[in-house]
Amino acid sequence: MPVDLRPIARALVSVSDKTGLVDLASALAARGVALVSTGGTRKALAEAGLPVNDVADVTGFPEMMDGRLKTLHPKVHGGLLAIRENPEHEAAMLAHDIRPIDLLVVNLYPFEETLRAGGSFEHCVENIDIGGPAMIRAAAKNHDDVAVIVDPEDYAPFLAELEANNGAATLATRRRLAQKAFARTAAYDAAISNWLAASLGEATPPWRAFGGKLAEPMRYGENPHQSAGFYLSGDARFGVATARQAQGKQLSYNNVNDTDAAxxxxxxxxxxxxxxxxxxxxxxxxxxxxxPSLAEAYARALRCDPVSAFGGIVAFNRRLDAAAAREVVKIFTEVIIAPDADEEAIALVAAKKNLRLLLAGGLPDPRARGLTFRSVAGGFLAQSRDNAVVDDMTLTVATKRAPSERELADLKFAFRVAKHVKSNAIVYARDLATVGVGAGQMSRVDSSRVAAVKAEEAAREAGVTESFAIGSVVASDAFFPFPDGLLAAASAGATAVIQPGGSVNDKDVIAAADEAGLAMVLTGMRHFRH
Known part of the structure; x- marks a missing residue:
């Protein structure tokens, strides 16, 4: 049976991130714990005046090969892997002069940080840690006898445990730390393997792994009976994961999901x-x-569906200013996200204590490559991000009438939005603003009708007798399989259409557009979003 309390008498400390290092080592040394260390860590401890033994003195081998080889030795791994009170293991330790290591403190070479910073291939390779993960896995496997710490956040709780137990660590703590250690090396290896796959241009490698670090546990998931946590993948992409929450209550699972979409x-x-x-x-x-300004853009966006906007998420593509903030806080809003914000804007939002304000530090690049994934029963789907942008597409006029300059600008605008609407998606737009959105319907004609109804309701809400869809353009995220969806848009008042094309009935759809006097352009690329 595992022993609950294991005294910590000897520790091997080798860290890339020196945060809290000296405080930890000082507290351990004060308890009489013998310290063994490597390279820069040993130097930092020695400069702090702490007694520390170089790992080279333990192994009898100097650090070599530019630091690639220093801890891969039986006197290190034997000290981590040996089962205490096992006569055979004890005999082997005695015969080969292997001393037990009770505590391993290691954090890894900063591979993920190097990758995010745009390091060269060679620089990334040199930041792949080998000895660190090997020691971590050895100590974590033998957690019945050894404690392993991979995160500076665990230093203080671990020292508190030693204080409470007269210098010993409990089995529960050792097991918890082991779980975290295995998760850390798994996430580390996942980052490396995915980087190599991307470097090779391999879209579907035989094995795919993902990892992340907990940003915060959530009160619940999509529904109160579901548990959830928000994890950071380490991707260099601005958004909720990079945001500083300037104010407001804790984000919910749905808040994070919706804010990311916005x-x-x-x-x-x-x-x-x-x-x-x-x-x-x-x-x-x-x-x-x-x-021309965030405030004006917000007013025009709100006009599209002011009822649904109640309790919504608002995203800005520029630094939030006071004029825009003053308008947003007039109705109940869950979250505001922007690259940054003026101090006056922050103060205005602060008057609504529950309204979350997230400052992301920048905008995500819509053209950037990356992966998205979704779980299914027994597995998951992984795909490259939809990084197609309408500005980069070759638009083909399919009808007798070409769109006017104003219609073309609105068509591009509408197709940008349709990319982010759940399929089947239909978007009516006029003067660079949505006037009706139909999302997630089982048929495209229903999406066209829903969007038209939304445009009529928005007009009534604004005190306008004529539907906002009259004189608008319409975007469809995928082709019209039959003319009916297109004709529903024409009946609502749309004058021009943008869609991918590619249906076996394209000729019929184009003929219907010509008969209705519509201009239609094809993108050749669809934007399904499920």
Whole structure:
């Protein structure tokens, strides 16, 4: 049976991240724990005046090969792997002069940080740790006898445990630390393997792994009976994961999911070209608009569906200013996300104590490569991110009438938005603002009708007798399989259409567009979003 309390008499400390190192080692040394260390860690401890033994003195071999070889030795791994009170193991330790190691403190070469910083291939390779993961796994396997720490956040709790137990660590703590250690090396190896797959251009490697670090446990998941946590993958992509929460209560699972959807959508609009705002409800946009200022863009986005915007998520593509903040706080809003915010804007939002304000530090690049994944029973689906942008597409005029310059601008705008609407997706837009959105319907014609109804309701809400869809353009995320969806848009008042094309009935759809006097352009690329 495992022993509950294991005294800590000897520790091997070798860390890349020196945060809290000297405080930890000082506390251990004060308890009489013998310290063994390597390279820069040993130097830092020695400069702090702490007694520390070089691992080279333990192994009898100097550090060599530019530091690639220093801890891969039986006198290190034997000290970590030996089962205490096992006569055979004890005899082997005695015969080969192997002393037990009771505590391993290791954090790994900063591979993920090097990758995020855009390091060269060779630099990334040199930041792949070998000895660290090997020691971590050895100590974690033998957690009945050895404690392993891979995260500076665990230093203080571990020292508190030693204080409470007269210098010993409990089995429960050793087991918890072992779980974290295995998860850390798994995430580390996942980052390396995915980087190599991307470097090789391998879209579907035979094995695929993902890992992440807990950012925060959530109160619950999509529903109160579901547990959930928010994990950071380490990707260099601005968004909820990089954001500083300036104020407001804790984010929920649904808040994170919806805020991500809002920010990815608004990032489609280059802030150097225009101000843009996206309002999201249940992962779908209920209003998106461009404008000369954030405040004006917000007002135009809100006009599209002010009822659904209540309790929504608002994303800005520029630094939030006071004028825009003043408008947002007029109705109940769950989350605001922007690259940054003025102090006056922050103060205005702070008046709503539950309203979360997230400052992401930048916008995600809509053209960037990356992976998305989704769980299914018994596995998961992984795919490259949809990084197609309408500005990079070759648009083909399919109808007798070509769109006007104003229609073309609105068509591109609408297709940007349709990319972020759950399929089947239909988006009506006019003057660079959505006027009706149809999302997630089982048929495209139903999405067209829903969007048209939304446009009529928005007009009534604004005190306008004529539907906002009249004179609009319409975007479809995928081809029209039959003319009916297109004709529903024409009946609602749309004058031009943008869609991928590719249906076996394209000729019939184009003929119907010509008969209705519509201009239609084809993108040749669809944006299904399930």
């Amino acid at each position: 920010y990815e959508l608004v990032a489609e609009f280059d802030p150097a070209r225009t101000a843009a705002v996206a309002i999201i409800k249940h992962s779908n946009p209920c209003g998106v608009a461009e404008g």
